[in-house]
Amino acid sequence: MAQMKYYYELTISSSPHVHSPVTTRTIMRDVIIALLPALLGGVIFFGSRVLIVTTVSVASCVFFEWAYCKLTKRNSKTYDLSAVVTGFLLSYVCPPTIDYWMIVLGALFAIGLVKMLFGGIGRNVVNPALAGRAFMFSWPVAMSTWVKVGFDNAVTIQDNTASVLAVDGATAATPLAAMHQGLLPDVSLLDMFLGNVGGCIGETSVLLLLIGFAYLLWRKVITLRIPVAYIGTVAVLTFLFPMGQPRLLWMAYQLCGGGLMLGAIFMATDYVTSPVTAKGQIVYGIGCGLLTVLIRYFGGYNEGVSYAILIMNFTVVLLDRIGRPTKYGASAKRKEAAK
Amino acid sequence: MAFSFFGGVHPEENKWYTCDRPLQEYPEPDVLVIPMSQHIGAPCKPLVKKGDLVKKGQKIGDNTGLCVPVHASVSGKVKAVEAKPHTSGVTMMSVVIENDHQSTLHEDIQPRTQEQVDALTTEELISIIREAGIVGMGGASFPTHVKLSGGIGKVDTVIVNAGECEPYITADDRLCRDMPEKVISGLQIIMRIFGLKEGHIAIENNKPEAIRALKAQVGGTGVVVDVFPAMYPQGAEKQLIQAVTGKQVPSGGLPAAVGCAVFNAATCKAIHDAVYDGMPLIQRIVTVSGDILMEPKNLIVPIGTSFNDLMDACGHSENPYKVLSGGPMMGMAQYDLSVPTTKGVNAVTILGHKNRYTVKEPQCIRCGKCIEVCPMRLMPVLMYKALFTNDVNELNAVHMMDCIECGCCAYNCPAALPLVLGFRSGKQRIRDAAAAAASKKV
Numbered sequence: 071m072a073q074m075k076y077y078y079e080l081t082i083s084s085s086p087h088v089h090s091p092v093t094t095r096t097i098m099r100d101v102i103i104a105l106l107p108a109l110l111g112g113v114i115f116f117g118s119r120v121l122i123v124t125t126v127s128v129a130s131c132v133f134f135e136w137a138y139c140k141l142t143k144r145n146s147k148t149y150d151l152s153a154v155v156t157g158f159l160l161s162y163v164c165p166p167t168i169d170y171w172m173i174v175l176g177a178l179f180a181i182g183l184v185k186m187l188f189g190g191i192g193r194n195v196v197n198p199a200l201a202g203r204a205f206m207f208s209w210p211v212a213m214s215t216w217v218k219v220g221f222d223n224a225v226t227i228q229d230n231t232a233s234v235l236a237v238d239g240a241t242a243a244t245p246l247a248a249m250h251q252g253l254l255p256d257v258s259l260l261d262m263f264l265g266n267v268g269g270c271i272g273e274t275s276v277l278l279l280l281i282g283f284a285y286l287l288w289r290k291v292i293t294l295r296i297p298v299a300y301i302g303t304v305a306v307l308t309f310l311f312p313m314g315q316p317r318l319l320w321m322a323y324q325l326c327g328g329g330l331m332l333g334a335i336f337m338a339t340d341y342v343t344s345p346v347t348a349k350g351q352i353v354y355g356i357g358c359g360l361l362t363v364l365i366r367y368f369g370g371y372n373e374g375v376s377y378a379i380l381i382m383n384f385t386v387v388l389l390d391r392i393g394r395p396t397k398y399g400a401s402a403k404r405k406e407a408a409k
Numbered sequence: 410m411a412f413s414f415f416g417g418v419h420p421e422e423n424k425w426y427t428c429d430r431p432l433q434e435y436p437e438p439d440v441l442v443i444p445m446s447q448h449i450g451a452p453c454k455p456l457v458k459k460g461d462l463v464k465k466g467q468k469i470g471d472n473t474g475l476c477v478p479v480h481a482s483v484s485g486k487v488k489a490v491e492a493k494p495h496t497s498g499v500t501m502m503s504v505v506i507e508n509d510h511q512s513t514l515h516e517d518i519q520p521r522t523q524e525q526v527d528a529l530t531t532e533e534l535i536s537i538i539r540e541a542g543i544v545g546m547g548g549a550s551f552p553t554h555v556k557l558s559g560g561i562g563k564v565d566t567v568i569v570n571a572g573e574c575e576p577y578i579t580a581d582d583r584l585c586r587d588m589p590e591k592v593i594s595g596l597q598i599i600m601r602i603f604g605l606k607e608g609h610i611a612i613e614n615n616k617p618e619a620i621r622a623l624k625a626q627v628g629g630t631g632v633v634v635d636v637f638p639a640m641y642p643q644g645a646e647k648q649l650i651q652a653v654t655g656k657q658v659p660s661g662g663l664p665a666a667v668g669c670a671v672f673n674a675a676t677c678k679a680i681h682d683a684v685y686d687g688m689p690l691i692q693r694i695v696t697v698s699g700d701i702l703m704e705p706k707n708l709i710v711p712i713g714t715s716f717n718d719l720m721d722a723c724g725h726s727e728n729p730y731k732v733l734s735g736g737p738m739m740g741m742a743q744y745d746l747s748v749p750t751t752k753g754v755n756a757v758t759i760l761g762h763k764n765r766y767t768v769k770e771p772q773c774i775r776c777g778k779c780i781e782v783c784p785m786r787l788m789p790v791l792m793y794k795a796l797f798t799n800d801v802n803e804l805n806a807v808h809m810m811d812c813i814e815c816g817c818c819a820y821n822c823p824a825a826l827p828l829v830l831g832f833r834s835g836k837q838r839i840r841d842a843a844a845a846a847a848s849k850k851v
Contacts, residue, residue, distance in 0.1 A: 078728050081765075082744050084830035086816030087737040087758075088420055088576065089766045094774055094823045145769055152774075192772045192824070346777035346790055395786040397808050398415070398647060399660035 094191070098151035100289045104282035105158045105336065111265045111275035116166035116217060120271050126170050128157030130177035138186040152191045156180055159199035162272025162332060163376060164206065167215055176202040196383040197343050200376045216244050216268035244268045246328045250372035252313040254323060262326035273329040283335045292339040295351040296358075300334040301325065303359025313367065330362065333375035343383040349393020350386075357382045414648040416784040417640040418817045420576050420738065422615060426698045426705040428579040432587050434709050435722060437483050439508050441713030442493050443469065444501040447751040448544040449551050450475030455504055461487045464515040466689050468540075469504050477542045477552045481506055482691035482711035484513040494745040496734040496754060503749070506713070518687045526684055531561070531602050534684065541683030542690045542752070547644070547673035548735055550753035553680070556670060557602050564603045565668040568653050569596050569677055571612040571619065572637070572644030575736030578756040580694040581674040583707045585612070585619035588678060589626045595677030596632055598684055603670070608632045609653050610674070615639035641738060642815040646671045648784050660811055675755065690752055699759030701725045710750050717746040719757050730765060733758040738816045768825040779818035779828065785811050789818035789828050796831045801842040809835045 112120040135153040139146035160180055164173060180202030185194045207213050245255035245267055257267050265275025273279075286292045305321055312320040324330075329337075338344060338358050345354050358378045365374025446452035453470030457463060463481040471478040481504075488505040495501035521529075529537070539554035547570060569592065573581040585592055592610070600608045610627075612620055614636050623634050637643055637652050647658045649671060656667040664671055675693060682688045691712050698705040703724035710719065716732060733740030734754050750757075779789035787808055795803040812832045819828040 078732075078746070080729065080742070080744055080746075081731050082742045083731075084827065084833065085733075085735075085737070085739045085741070085814070086820045086829065087731055087733060087740065087742065087760060088764060088820065089825065090418070090420070090821050090823075092778075092821070092823050093768075093825065097774075097776070097823055147770075147772070190772060192774045341774050341776040344775075346775055346780060346788070390791075394788060395415075395780065395783075397660065397787055397811055398651070398785040399657045399662070399811065 094150045094152070097291055098155050100286065100291045101155050101336070102151065102158060104285045105272070107278035107281045108162065108272040108275060108332070111278040112166065112271040115265055115274060116271065120166050123164065123166065123168060123173060123271060124158060124161040127161035127173050127177055128154050130174045131157035131160065131181050134178055134181040135186060138182060147191060150191060153181060156185070156198045159336060160202045163199060163203045163270050163329060165213060165215055166271050167217055168212060172206055172209055172212060176206040179205040192342050194342055196380050197337055197340050200337055200380050203376055204380060245323065246366070246372040249314070249323060249327060250366070254314050254319065259319070259322055259326065262323060270329060273332040276326045276331050279331040279335055295348060296339045296344060296355040297334045299352045299355025300338055300358045301330065303356045304330060304362055307359065307363040328373045329375040333379055337379050343386060345386050345389040347390065347393040350389035353392065354382055354386065354389050357385065414651045414784055415786050416782045416817060417642060418782050418820050419640055420820060422639070423576045424579050424582070424615070426577065427696050427707050428582055430705070430707055432583050432694060432707050432709055435711070435714065437508050437510060437711055438714050438718045440488070441483060441506045441508060441711060442503045442715065442749040443479055443482065443506065443713040444493065444495050444503045444749060444751060445470045445479060446501055447479060447550060447753065448477050449549065452502065453479050455490050455502065457487050457490070457504060459487055459489055463487060463506060464513045466515040466518045466691060475552060475555060477539055477544055477554070479542055480689040480691050482713050483508045484511050485509040494748050496741060496743065496748045496751055498741065520686050521684065534598060534602055537683055538680055540689070541679070543676060543679045543683060544752050545673055546675035546679065546693060546752060546755065548739070548753050548755060553672070553676055557599065560665050560670045561603060563665045563668060564670045565605065566654055567596070567599055567603055567605055567608045568649060568669060568671045569608065569610040569674055570644055570649055570671050571610055571674040572649060574613060574639070574641040574643040575738050577698040577758050578696045578736045579707055580696045580755045582616045582619050584674055584678060584694055585616070586622050589622040591678045591681045592674050593623070593626050593630055593632055594685070595679070595681035597630060598680050599672060599677070600631065606631050609635050611635045611637060611649050611653055613637055613639040613643055641817065642784055645784065645813055645815055647813065693752060695719065695750055695754060696756040697723050698756065699761070700763070701727050701729060701761035702759055712752060713749045715747050715749055716743060716757055719750065720746065720759060725759060727761055729759045730762040731760045733760065738820065739814065766825065771824045771826045773826055774824050776823060778821045778823065782817040782821050784815060784817060785813055787811060792835070793826055793828055793831055796835050801839055804835050804839055809839060812836065
């Protein structure tokens, strides 16, 4: 029949029929790229063992997500790379000397309990990597043993916590521990900025984290709102209420110390566990900053970033309610009603 | 006019496929299918039966109420009056005409001189526009005479929509380049009906040639050409009104509520043709474009030409993945290519398989990118969540009915959630619930 000249297999679907090139996978890929400079810093400052720790962490996160999907007979979504990001972040918040089995257990907790049991990507209430770290504090000594930096002390692949501890004088306090006593740490601010201090694998180098931050901003993965509100709040509070003098230096050390930069740039900005509205994000950032300073000043432990973010994660349901946009036409309707 | 609207996305324009191809007359096809409903409102009743001879421009369907007549776009013999596939996805009573290629004009079609036009009253003008079967040609197909008669006394700003923000489509761009005088003349008729001294033509800045052509013609007519940044959905009625006047149409209201009336550029040209040439709306400009076409074109097509014929005219290098009536952002995917070109079809977009983009079990990652781009300032992320409840109140609480289905959120969603699809079903659920409540009361 002339009416039906050709027959094609046409696809029928709802509009729109084109899609932006940005997908969950490309976003996660960009986050991974942004995290790489800090990994390089970790290797330079703490030695090659860092690479193995990160690899173990990433591999176990991906494996547990895949295994969970297999066991529960779901389609595995590991291709979206979100488990890889969790793996990176989990290793970044651990000391370079962490035992491998610990990080595997941490990954199991982060992926299995925190993420997958709640329904996988997008459904978790708290940041999986930070929850994994909180879980790993079941081994407080292993989680707060810091090696001195520099090539002499670099931990190699064979080293584990026990062997490092056995070497006298190989461990060091982090700058935050000194600041917890109200003292300025005995490292220079430049070393703090570059990351040449003791600490977790990915948190020490402010410079390299800022490079990742710039990349994320350029790729429009995150906005300035949460990091600036977070870091700004910490800056203002530590400047106004310094525990050591001079206050400007105190503030600078506080900003460069601990996991603040890593937390503010990569953890607090996690889409799933941060508010969706602009105003909500700013309040969330301020809340994180406030809690961080409170824990650092008054808490029993000298680092406040991870718990501040974990606590604020629970407030997101509420913060989503503030700052909702006024829909188009709503103000016009109100004006009309006023007439 | 300085400020535009909130949100929006900028998909790849892909207008280069056709924007420099001049309008081409499509040779009349052998068989045309003219649906009895090409507008919003009551379908027409066929005025002809099988075997009748019709002439070009002859009225072949009409009805009372919210309705405009349809006309034969060629001369020939009525082959059948039966239900045929329609671009809306359903079948529609249609008149099938076998073309005799004589193009015999109907005797009622008489051009008018400028003096005759000047002598016409407002009522006569509106009646001419109705009889010519003119509807909004941007896609919604609302009867133009209803918009005109309903707006008299209320409308103080008339805007011609030449924004054409959809990717691929260049029909209005070409129209403004090749026949700017007809668009402006049509707008002047509308201004006369509303009793206005000033009229606006809104256009995006990615069409410099069209802007130049229009600006060259507007001298002394009271017509202003407003140029806006190229951003989807600049051509959406509510967003266009906000861009031109700064006013927002109240939720659930019509543009007339803020004194505005928006007409598509092609509608203006159709009004000009009806008033000056006496020619009813029997042809329109259609952009046939897409990434797999050998020769994308801007065609002047008789109403009733099938999509198959249009695709043949351009040739394609691989089997199509989707054939859309309209552009890729809001167009409707077709399953049967024998569907005819209707008055509201401004483009046929043919996409290849590289546009395939599906995600199994998409999951929201709460990135908030949908909120950033929603031109209605809604929160698609929460609207999507509300869809999973069975509560219509939840749907209303997130302002589901305000969604204009522009597709910005779904375009931008990294997780590829079926947002627009979901919102359409959500809106239908609200309508169903309202209908059920109304029937309970009775």
